[in-house]
Amino acid sequence: MAEPVLALQGLHKRFGGVVATDDLNLEVRPGEIHALIGPNGAGKTTVIGQICGEITPDSGRILFAGADITALSFAERVRRGLARTFQIVQLLDDDTTLENVALAVQAAQGHSFRFWTDARLDRRRTDRARALLGEVGLPQERWRVRASDLSHGERKQLELAIALARNPKLLLLDEPMAGLGAAESLRMTEVLRGLKGRIPMLLVEHDMDAVFALADRVSVLVSGRCIASGLPEAIRADPVVREAYLAEEEA
C-alpha cells in the first residue's frame, strides 16, 4: 500500500481536566478523502489545530509527506504543502476577492522582500489567482468586491481558492459546509468532488449528505478517541457508531 500523506501517531492533548485528543492514530492516503465525523465537542477542530500547528500536542507524532512535522510552525507546514480552511472563515476583509487569492499566490512564489513594483499590476500574481477563482466557481463580477462584502457561501468558496494556491499535498477542511444553504452546500460538494483524486483531503463535517457523497473512508471521533474507522457503508451500519452519534444526529 502506498505511504500515507498524513499520519497521526499516538496523539494526545488535554486542556486542563478535559481530554481533547486521546491516543489518536489516523492516516490520510494519497488521493483519498478521509472524513472525520463526531458529535459536537468530540475534539475534531483540536485535531485540525494540531495537524496545522496552531495547537501543540502533549505527546505523539505527526508525519506529513514522509517527514516528522510535529515541531514545525503553522507557516512552515503550509510551505511544505499543507493547506487548510477554517470553520470560521479567515480572510483579509479589507482586500478584494482577487487580492486575497493573489496574496496567497504571491506567498507561493517565494519571499516577499520586493519593495519596488506595484504588486497589483503584477500579472504573475493575478493570472493564477483568476484561474483559481474560476476553479472554485466564484463568478467574475465578484472578484473586485471586498471580501467583507461577500456572502457567507462566497467567503467559503474564496477560502478554498486561497487554500489551493500552493497546489497543496493535503487539504484540511474544517466544516466547509457549515452555515451554507442547501444549494450552496451542493455547489461546494461539487467543487470538492472536482478536486477529488487530485488532492487528498481530511474533511471534518457535520453535513452527513456531503460526507457520504464525498468520503472514501470515515473515522468517528467521540471524546477525543477514534471509535471506528472504515468505509462509509460500514460506518453507517456500525451499531456502536449509530448509538454514539448517528442516531443522535438523525433524531
Next chain:
Amino acid sequence: MRDRLLLPLLLAVAVAVPWVAEAFGTPATVGLATRIAIYAIAAASLNLVLGFGGLVSFGHAAYFGLGGYTVGILWEHFRLGEPFLGIIPGSADLLVTFPSALLVGGLAAAAIGALSLRTSGVQFIMITLAFAQMVYFLFVSLAVYGGDDGLMIRRTNAFLGLNLRDPATMYWLSLGVLVVWLWLLGRIVRSRFGRVVEGVRQSERRMAAIGISTYPYKLAAFTISGMGCAAAGALWANYARFVSPDMMHWTKSGELMIMVILGGMGTLLGPVLGSAALVGLEYLLSGLTEHWQFVLGPILVLIVLFARKGLISLLPARGRLRHG
C-alpha cells in the same frame, strides 16, 4: 479629473509658502511650515507600522531623537576636533550626518524591533514604550552631550553650498525630503512587501495559513519606519539647532501617534494632514491663550468624532491614496 489635480495643487501651494509668507509679512509661517513638514516625515514613518501594519508602537520618538542626536553629536565632535569614541571623526556636512542618522535610527529600530516584535497587542505597546524611555534616560544621563539640558548646534550643517540657516531654504529641504519619502512609502506599500504588511494588520492567522512567517516582514517594516523617524530628527536638529532628550520623551511618541490617527491611519497623506492639524492648532491656540491645551483637547475629540477615519476622509476620494 478635479481629484487628479489635487496633489500637484497641494504641492504647488506648499512650495509657495515662503513667498506667500513674505508677501503677507509673516515670516514666522515658514518656521511653522517647516515644523509641519518635519513632523509629517516622522508621522508618515510611524504610519507604515501603525496604520498599514497594525503594530501599535508607542516608542517612535526614540528614533526621532536618535536621528537628532546623531547630527548633534557629530557636530560636537567636529567642533571639538576629536573623533567620537576615538575613531569616528565629527562632521558638519549634511551629506555625512543625514545618512549617519538613517543608519543609527535603522540599527536602533532593528534591535528594539527584534525584541519587541516577539510580543503583540498591549504587551507590544508597553515594551516599545519601555525601550524608548530607556533611550530617553540614557541621554538624560549623558552629561558629555548636555544631559537634561540638551546640546546646542551652533552652526547648521553644510549642504551642497546651501545656507540651511535661511528659513526658506531649510523649509524647502524639509519639504523635499517629505515628498521623496512619501513617494518611496507609496511604492513600498504597493509592493509585494507592502501587501504582506497590510495582511499582517488584517489577520496574522490568515498570513500563517498562506505560508508566510510574518516576523521578518514586521521587523523590516519597523526598521524602515525607524529610519524615517531618524531622518525627521536629523532635519529637526538642523532646523532648531538644538537637540535634547525631550525629542524622545514618551509624550512625543504620543504626539506622533495622534498625528497618524487624527490624519488617517493607513493612508499616505493622512499623517501630513495630522501633522498640519496638530502643529498648526498648537501654534494658533498657544498664541491666543496660555491654557491652549485646554482648548486643543476638545477640538481633537471633535475631529475624531466627526471624521472617524481621520481628516483624510474629508478629502475627495482620489486624494486619499488608500488601497482597495
